[in-house]
Structures are given as structure tokens and as C-alpha cells.
Amino acid sequence: MGLEPEKQAVRKRRAVLEAASSVFLNKGYDSTTMDDVAAKAGVSKATVYKHFADKERLFAEIVGATTGQVDALVTMLTAKLADTRDLDRDLADLARHFRTALMQPRLLQLRRLVIANADRFPEVSRAWYEQGFGRVLAALATCFQRLADHGLLRLDDPRLAANHFVGLLLWIPINQAMFTGRHHASTDAEIDRHVRAAIRAFLDGYGGRRRKA
């Protein structure tokens, strides 16, 4: 019986977070008010303030919450590359998954929101980048180092190689997404062509001598 109010508090907190996420993504930081969030969540403004002291705290919380998805991505890429017998194929496969994960419309909207407010809340955006994308890069670097140890890749700086891999893969679509708002969708053929070209450019530069074993 004593748990009920606590459960309800957890549920309300979650409702506030979901509502805040939706309102921030649609209206941006400046135009979002605590009233909007309360209305969207179907709770009183007092409830919103009970859980989050101010708008900035709420913003930091919704941005931070998404970095949980990173674990799934890290597990996926580690598994894909752990016992590869065909690096070209497995790397292309990983690249497609990776691109799909990073190009989710909601994540792109969040990326835009974070970038928009990076001058004002640099600690929020830095944490988002380091805890999110930074952890993926670190995992990728670890995988690449292991592949290099087995002669499948050739590199001096695994973190830089990971950045080059992702830069080759995502520079085009991320820019398209950032600058064309919600209004751009790549065709499957376009995605396939870009992924292949990125993998080829990466392996031309970083492929080890045992890759074609």
C-alpha cells in the first residue's frame, strides 16, 4: 500500500519527461514553457516543478535520457565485428545498421535541438556527445584495434580511424538531414550506394594485408 504513491510519482515523472521531450522537439527551447509541458503531460504545473526545478534541468534530463540507446548500438557493433570472417561484408552490414540507428527522425530532431542550444548549455551538449556518440566511437575504436591486432586493419590511431569510418559514412546523410529539416528521405538505392562507397574508401585506407585471406 505504501508503494502506491511512489509508483504514481514515477509514472507522473515519466509522463512529464515524455511530454517535455515532445514539446521541446516541436517548439524549441525558448518557446517551450513549463505550462506547455504540464498541459501536454496532463498534470499540474506544480507537479512539473516538483520533479524538475526549472526548464533547464528538464531540458538536460530529456537530452541525457536518450543516451541509454547507445548500449544497444555498442552491443550490436561489437557482436558484428567480434569473429568476422568477411570484413568487407560485415563492415558494410554494420554500417547499414549504424546509419539506420543514427538517422532516426527523432534522434535527428534531438540533435538539432542540442546543437541549437550548445552555446547556452555547453555542458548539456557536451555530455550528450560524450555519453552518446563518444561511447559508440570508443567501442568502434576498440573493435578496430582488435581487427588491427589480427592483421585485418592497418592503423596507428584507432579512435581517429573510428572517426574516419563514421565521417565517411555519415557526413552526407547527416548534413542532408540537418539542412533539409524533416523533408528529406534517401532512397534505398542511394543509401546502398553511399554505404558501399564509404566502406570502399575506408578499407582502401585502412584495410590490412590479411583482409583478403
Added chain:
Amino acid sequence: MGLEPEKQAVRKRRAVLEAASSVFLNKGYDSTTMDDVAAKAGVSKATVYKHFADKERLFAEIVGATTGQVDALVTMLTAKLADTRDLDRDLADLARHFRTALMQPRLLQLRRLVIANADRFPEVSRAWYEQGFGRVLAALATCFQRLADHGLLRLDDPRLAANHFVGLLLWIPINQAMFTGRHHASTDAEIDRHVRAAIRAFLDGYGGRRRKA
């Protein structure tokens, strides 16, 4: 004599644009008012409206105005690669200039402002990308095709090669800048290491057989 009012109008228009640029970059789109712009420019609100029908038109204008800087960049990169006798050296030199031009603090702030509003004004952000960065990419692709014709590069798709070049070069610093607000500055040694690594990765993938002639 008849020219004086016209000159004054031109001067006022420019003052409004400069003021608007500064206010938008500092406060973002939503928090900027036509009153702010008038105050910053030292003109009446009526004068602001005489030149720009509304805030959206003013925003589109200040974003569009910066694409003029592109010409200088296009001229520079075309000149650097026109008669290269040492592709590795000239490409690294171009990369450093290119990076410096693209990483100007004001341009990064503008990039952030454009991205922040890309959902709302997709035509503004698309025009900025296509008329700005898109023209630089097109010029780079033309140069790369010419280098390929002379056996110095090896490529199927010059535009994709240009994107890969820029992605290798800018993925790291642009992300750092986007996610750390104004608060990040690379050291010269860091820049040099990243530029060298990007050029090496690019030429490993795209270098032609006559490169080492």
C-alpha cells in the same frame, strides 16, 4: 542630390542586416524581435519593416548573405589544385585553408542557427546549404575530376569523392564545434595531426597511379 536619400536607404538597410545578424546569432530565432533589431541598428521599427516585411524575410536575408564568401573559397581551391606538382602537399595545404574558412566562429554560429530552424524554414536552410557548401563541393568535384583525368586521382564519382574528402577533414572538428558551443579551440598540433591523417586516408583511397610521379 537625388541620390542622397537612396544612399541613406542603402546604408540603413545594411545597418539593419548587420544588427539582425548579431541579434539572431546571440538570441536565436524565437527570442529575437523586430524591436531588438531596430534598437541594435539604431533605427526606428518602421525603418526595419520598410526594408523587411517580417522576421522570417529578415532571417532568410541574413542567412543568404553569407554565401557570398563562397566565391573566395572556390577561387582558392581551384587555384591550389590547377597545376599541382605535389598533390599530397597541395591537398594538405588546401585542407588547412578549407578548414580555417569553414571553422570561423561566426560561420559555426550561423550553421547552428540554420540547423536550429531547419524544420521551420527548410527552404532557407536548403538554400544556405546548396548555395554555400554545395557550390564548394561542386568546385572541389570539378577539380578532382580534372586530377583524375591526369591520373593523379582515381575515382568513379567526383562528387562523392569531394564529400569523402570533406567528411574525413571536417567530421571531427565540426562535431566538436557543434556540440561544445563556443568553448572549444583545437591546438595547432591537433589540427595538423587531423589534417595529415585525413589527407592520408583520402589519398590511400583515391590516389591515382601517377601521384608519385
